[in-house]
Amino acid sequence: MPIEKTDTLVVGGGQAGIAMSEHLSSHSVDHIVLEKKRIAEAWRTGRWDTMVANGPAWHDRFPNLKFEDSHPDAFVPKERMAQYLCDYAEMIDAPVRTGVEVLNAEKKPGEQGFLVDTSEGQIEAKRIVVATGAFQVPVIPPVIPKEEDIVQLHSFHYHNSAQLPQGNVLVVGTGSSGVQIADELRREGKEVYLSVSPHDRPPRRYRGRDNVWWLGVLGLWDAPSMAPGTERFAICVSGARGGETVDFRRLAKEGVNLFGMTQSYKEGVLKFAPDLAESIAEGDRGYLAFLDMADAYVERTGVDLPQEPEARELLATPDSVTNPVSELNLAEAGITSVIWATGFRQDFNWLKADTFEDSGKPIHQRGVAAEPGIYFLGLPWQSRRGSSFLWGIWHDAKYVGDQIAIQRAYGQYDGEAAKITTAAR
Template sequence: MAISPTESTEVVVVGAGQSGLAASAHLTRQGIPHLVLEKEDIADRWRHGRWDSLVANGPAWHDRFPDMEIPGVGPDDFATKDQMADYFAVFARSIDAPVRTGVDVRSVTPRDGAAGFTVETSTGTITAGGVIAATGPFQVPVAPRIIDEELVPHQIHSAAYRNPEQLPEGGVLVVGAGSSGAQIAEELRASGREVHLSVGPHDRPPRSYRSRDFVWWLGVLGKWDATAPDSDHVTIAVSGARGGHTVDFRELAAAGITLVGRTEPAADGTLRFADDLRRNITEGDDNLLGLLAEADAYCAVNGLDLPEETEVHELGPLPACVTDPVRTLDPREAGITSIIWATGYAQDFSWLQVDAFDAAGRPAHQRGVSTEPGIYFLGLPWLSRRGSSFIWGTWHDAMHVVDHIDTRRRYAQYAPALPSASPLSAPAPRLLEEISR
């Protein structure tokens, strides 16, 4: 559907991923006219922005909208990326979301002399009373320029990785050992590649414990509702692959993956790694054991008869690559021909030209309601709580944002009643009768 040269609506939602569709569902329920503009296709990052074997990191009973289950996926199974993309497309149809795909939002600016905003797009101009930025946290892949391509010729971000066959022959250094990096390294090693995995600070929860998935434990222990990170690093190493499993760096080392510390700038023709591997591994172990202890205490206090798993507490010795770590490496001698940077993403709101950012350029908001009246954010990590960037979390954040929009809308629509005649200037008939007596 083409956009006319000039058009007006109450709310423009930018992005048709999980956050944009959640916003659309709540806007529709409140009867608020809106448009959802998407540069690519619905849930395009799920379908085209991930590697081939990716699955959701949470079980299907948890990682979904509360209004609809994931078709064809068991509640305790992990949906593939295409199943997730299909899920969001079906959901959009089910709520008749006014999504327009292939529309690139180029700028949002305050209207001159009028309330609301001018939204310039690749297919026309729209005026809107409010704008919801629902483009999510995965906008611009970030890879530090610390290793020259003359040293390792083939370097890509994990966003561009699809499968082992895509890479040239030879070994691979995977930088970053969160969920993405750990899963990619495991897949590459299973394909027969020699793999080095650069491990930074991370949290390492159990995939499941005492017959409950870790997402359930985070829920009953109140950790999803945490409003600020409890440490400087929040990378989570957990996997939904192969039916879901705990990321165990000891097992990865036993499978032939060489663990190394945080990657530092190369020098003198060698790759260099920080002397922090042992600390990163043991702090990840402490995070695991701490969560297990909290889960055990919860069972005891609440009288839950869940099967005990004492063996999970026994981690075993650290592998040799951790106790005697590699600090420097000649990639030519080691046969490393590729680097995959699983180093996260940066946000890009250059199109949003409004007063809704702090001095460092970060969105300035409270639970998604920005400092610029009429501008909102959804899908950002820790928008309101730990769960904000997850599917179910953004649903609840969207509910709050749309409630705020509806409240502003009601104020804007208010008009005082017409003044009525004063009782003194127009006495009631009975009073007139009394006065006449």
């Protein structure tokens, strides 16, 4: 069977791969996009059923297609987001092949380009764009042994409470997924225990503007890296029920049991770090600092936005924070299931290239890898804070597409420009 050839192979048919295809097409770069399942599969089948986008429809989209059937300030359901990406791929005529998995990719010895093994044969490509996203392999810390009589699910595989047995639930992790799942389960009548990790807790809205608007006008979307000391912080922001500010004091007041970070497990007893009060306080400091920056912006620019002094009024500190519990017997607490909202790791084992640290982290500059011909897209903080968001991925894809076009132009140079022709006299 002859080996298919293409200039650029894009691995991944989600939001990163589709954005990449648009910019490659704009440069007339021959390319193929391979997706091992369906377009936007993670939006279709990953995470809980009622999940919505964390940003409003006017913002969390690609520039060239609006959510015409949604209010600009609405937070669209995950099924609508999946359809949006399918519609976008169709609009730009992206050459996506679904159901094709990339198994191995290696540099061709002594030649430019790569030989790629897929579930449907081999492909030769001069360039590879790794667009497999930031959320590849769900991680459950090895705390509670699998053989324990407790249902353990990662938040990516949790869909609804019907998956859970009778009994109470422990949710570990307080990023956007953890707090929304804990709150939803409580509203369904479950007794919920929430293990709180260090977090950034921005307001959903302030002075009549959404969080994403403030991040834009304050220049925070373009922050090149996380602030020192916040690398481990989860971001607590929610689009649920029309969008609301995450407030752990409110969750406690409404019945969620708060604990510190999960540390260890032995003989049915889970132990927690004595850091709950500090995690809550650190989240409050970030929240209030955000309001300070917003107020300073209004003062400096004179933009007409209503004051909102009540946003600074914090509820009373709950007893679970003042007198934290350091350990919990799961059976005595009636806990029969644990949902781990503990993040993801990336898996690039299929790509044999000298562009990874010993830890497996890609070595790149704004998506341009250390190994010539390899590019990345959709990495967290790839170029800025906004790199993992739809609009940020689109702009990162433009940069990567431009770099590919530049390298193609260099590759087409044949030396003619260096020849000097004597001017006619």
